[in-house]
Amino acid sequence: MKYIDKLRNSGLRPTKQRLQICEVLFNTERTFHFTINELEKKIKDKIDSKISLATIYNTVHAFEKKGYLKQIPVNSNQTYFDTNTTNHHHFYNLKDGKLIDLENSDVGPINIKRKIDGKKIKSIEVLVKLED
Amino acid sequence: MKYIDKLRNSGLRPTKQRLQICEVLFNTERTFHFTINELEKKIKDKIDSKISLATIYNTVHAFEKKGYLKQIPVNSNQTYFDTNTTNHHHFYNLKDGKLIDLENSDVGPINIKRKIDGKKIKSIEVLVKLED
DNA sequence: AATCAGTTTATAATGGTTCTAAACAACTGT
DNA sequence: ACAGTTGTTTAGAACCATTATAAACTGATT
Numbered sequence: 001m002k003y004i005d006k007l008r009n010s011g012l013r014p015t016k017q018r019l020q021i022c023e024v025l026f027n028t029e030r031t032f033h034f035t036i037n038e039l040e041k042k043i044k045d046k047i048d049s050k051i052s053l054a055t056i057y058n059t060v061h062a063f064e065k066k067g068y069l070k071q072i073p074v075n076s077n078q079t080y081f082d083t084n085t086t087n088h089h090h091f092y093n094l095k096d097g098k099l100i101d102l103e104n105s106d107v108g109p110i111n112i113k114r115k116i117d118g119k120k121i122k123s124i125e126v127l128v129k130l131e132d
Numbered sequence: 133m134k135y136i137d138k139l140r141n142s143g144l145r146p147t148k149q150r151l152q153i154c155e156v157l158f159n160t161e162r163t164f165h166f167t168i169n170e171l172e173k174k175i176k177d178k179i180d181s182k183i184s185l186a187t188i189y190n191t192v193h194a195f196e197k198k199g200y201l202k203q204i205p206v207n208s209n210q211t212y213f214d215t216n217t218t219n220h221h222h223f224y225n226l227k228d229g230k231l232i233d234l235e236n237s238d239v240g241p242i243n244i245k246r247k248i249d250g251k252k253i254k255s256i257e258v259l260v261k262l263e264d
Numbered sequence: 265a266a267t268c269a270g271t272t273t274a275t276a277a278t279g280g281t282t283c284t285a286a287a288c289a290a291c292t293g294t
Numbered sequence: 295a296c297a298g299t300t301g302t303t304t305a306g307a308a309c310c311a312t313t314a315t316a317a318a319c320t321g322a323t324t
Contacts, residue, residue, distance in 0.1 A: 012301095012302095013289085013290055013291075013301060013302070017302080037280085052303060053305090055304070057281070072207075073205045073206050077279075077312075078279095079280085093248075094254065103246075106244065107242065107244060107245070108242070108243055110239065110240070112234070112239060113239070113240070116232065116262055118264065119263065121260055122261040122263040123260070123261045125258070125261070126242065126257070126258050126259075127205050128244055128257075129254040130248055131251065132250065132252070144270095145270060145271070145321060147272080147320075147321075148320090185274095189311095189313075190271080190272080209310080210312095211311085
């Protein structure tokens with residue numbers, strides 16, 4: 001199957017739950033943003049069996065660690081994730097808490113001129129907050 | 133006093149607690165980043181009387197609403213604030229959760245070319261995550 | 265001084281996330 | 295195929311930052 005190898009190659013056992021979550025997360029036309037809460041709802045809608053909330057947390061964190069998901073830094077009580085793991089940035093609509101992708105061509109290259117000794121840059125993320 | 137007018141002009145009553153918090157936040161050589169937890173400790177160290185945690189939350193939110201503090205978008209279970217409210221960006225050290233200011237000259241101007249109908253840009257924030 | 269509105273406070277409630285430990289399922293070697 | 299091992303799932307409890315509550319208090323106004 002599609003995701004079994006992906007999981008095995010990452011050292012993750014391809015369990016039924018993980019494969020189902022893969023379907024919801026990655027078998028889509030477009031990438032999307034989600035909170036755990038929203039993902040839980042999506043899973044409930046898409047499959048008839050039930051996956052424990054703890055498993056959803058575990059899986060999302062495992063996938064993030066393997067680089068299949070990215071956390072998006074926003075000020076919210078909930079953590080936002082992105083199935084689009086390429087370098088890109090976001091609008092954040094303060095009114096409804098929704099994120100919108102910004103193409104790199106919409107922002108232009110960002111050049112960090114300063115260096116911190118002994119550290120390397122893991123990611124550069126731009127958040128553009130929107131209000132009415 | 134120094135902060136009485138500042139508070140009055142913002143429609144905030146200059147209470148003993150707010151003035152004390154002003155001292156801790158604004159009567160400093162340099163601006164700094166903090167979580168509520170860290171601020172609570174700082175207040176305890178600096179003053180002998182005690183300020184309720186609820187008041188610290190209330191005050192920080194009131195100050196943020198008035199533009200005297202800024203929230204910094206990071207992925208953390210705690211909310212980070214900045215006493216530097218000018219436009220600038222941050223390094224985020226994933227190892228210890230500490231923030232480092234990035235001067236605008238270290239990043240260069242960021243030009244958001246895309247517009248969202250009916251929305252205006254409230255802020256543009258760059259977060260550069262650091263790892264070893 | 266009296267009144268009113270805003271503020272502080274201790275405490276409870278909330279809610280997202282993590283922990284626990286027992287049941288279960290996938291892998292390994294035979 | 296089987297047994298043993300290790301990784302995974304699960305429900306529920308625990309955790310902890312934050313917010314709500316509502317009573318006491320304080321600053322401003324008259």
